[in-house]
Amino acid sequence: MLSTSPCNIRTIGVLGGGQLGRMMALEARRAGFKVVVLTDEPPGSPAAQFADATIHSGYSDPAALRSFLDQVDVVTAEFENLPDSLLQAVEAERPLRPGRKALFTAQHREREKMFLREQGIACAEFRVIEDLAGLEAAVAEIGRPCVVKTAAFGYDGKGQAKIVEDTSLPETWAAFEGQRAVVEQWVSFVCEVSVVGARDVQGHMAVHGCIENEHAHHILDVSIAPARVDPAVTSRAIELWEAVAVGLDYVGTMAVEMFVTAAGEVIVNEIAPRPHNSGHHTIDGCMTNQFQQQFRAVAGLPLGDPSLHSPIVMVNLLGDVWRDETTPPDWTPIWSHPRAKLHLYGKATARAKRKMGHFTVIGDTVEEALADARAIQSQLR
Missing domain, CATH: 3.30.1490.20 (ATP-grasp fold, A domain)
Structure with a gap:
């Protein structure tokens, strides 16, 4: 695996042009890094809007890859479904964080499940x-x-x-x-949780605690932090996250989604080798958010303090609440709440089930934040 001194890293390359790349680029540029994106999405993609440069090309184009690699010092990915030939080519010339092993494993359920079984990590x-x-x-x-x-x-x-x-x-x-x-x-679960955290090049780990997730039509609807679970469940979930991170020799931000049974058993469902939707609350609720941790780890820097400073709830905004393809809903319910914040992803057109943005609500308690978030959500529908 190639390595580069943090002092020599000035430009971060991002594979993928979606909203995760957008939010990571925003944080990296705020900290003085340049960001170059390689994406097969059309011009104006969410990540391209905040990048210093964007290469629009298929991931199998050698000339585009050459141009990309010539401009960057280190590479990361904002989604895992990338051709293995691309991952191998990148890793041969630049530090790839997380590495090919993590991305190649998590992009395929068979390889993911076999990894969990081989590592002795609880899964269905x-x-x-x-x-x-x-x-x-x-x-x-x-x-x-x-x-x-x-x-x-x-x-x-x-x-x-x-x-x-x-x-x-x-x-x-x-x-x-x-x-x-x-x-x-089939796992009969009482709730779904995730742990989002980061591991640096030295192997140090920092997690954002345990997050409680509610889904609607198989898409994340609401994330609640901290999760309303027994402390033993939180501890076990973090242990499983750490086992996955070590097993993959992971560098960067990663999420592990899990089921919690009535008996308090915690079972790994999926690995996301990147920042995750359930970690978006960290932007407004944590000392160091998941995207800041990502660029820190990728650049070889020490991780920040991941701790939660306030109870917080995140609600996804899908295209379903848009009035038409280009007209968003009236955001007054969000603007009217003094501790609510709106985050939009810069997508030109809306459609059903498409993630267009999210909002967060901070409360003195989880219950207060959740009640206020649900009230806002109901007014946007």
Whole structure:
């Protein structure tokens, strides 16, 4: 793995042009770094709006990659679904943080689950399948209910189906035909949590505590910090996050999503090798936010204090609340609250289920922040 002295890092390269890259670029530039983005998105992408330079190209274009690498000292990624050939090419010439191992593992459910199993990290029982016969055998072994998920390119509930007692397996498999898939035991959980934190090049770790997450239609709706869980659950969740970070030799900000059962067991669901939607509250609620931690770790700098300074709730803003493709809702409910803040991602057009922004509300207690956030949310719909 290539290394570079923090003193020599002036320009950070970002693979990807979305909102995570945007928020990271904003924090890095505020701290004096230059940011160059390589993205296959069209001009005007969220990250490009805050970058010093943007290269718009497919990720398999050698000339574009050469231009990108010539301009940067270190590289990071704002999403994990990148071609492995690109990751290998970048890592051969520049420090890639997080490294190929982390990105390659987390971009594919089969590799992710195998990593968790090999590391002895608690996760749901699973089987890897590639045809209907495999699905039938897996369901017979694991039992119903269970979930079948595509091995690659699944997020926000896409590429998965729940199997219950009356589910037809041939009909279910028809949507997965020709793909490798993972069948997971159904976890009966009482809540979903995540831990967002960072690990630096020296192996030091700093986490933002345990975050409670509520989803709507498989998309994150609300994040609550601190999570309303037993302290033992928080401790266990942080232990699991640390085990994942060490196992991946991780550098940068990472999120691990988990289930909590009625018995207090904590089970890893997914790894996100980047800043995460459930960590957006850290911008307004923590001493050092997840994007600041990302550029610090990537640049080889010490991590900041991750502690939460106030109870806070984050609410996602999807395109569903826009009046039309280009007309946002009336933001008065947010502006009228003295401890609410609006964050928009600079996306030109809205559509259903598209993440357009988020807002946060700080309270003296979690209950106060959540009640106020729900009240604002109801007025925007």
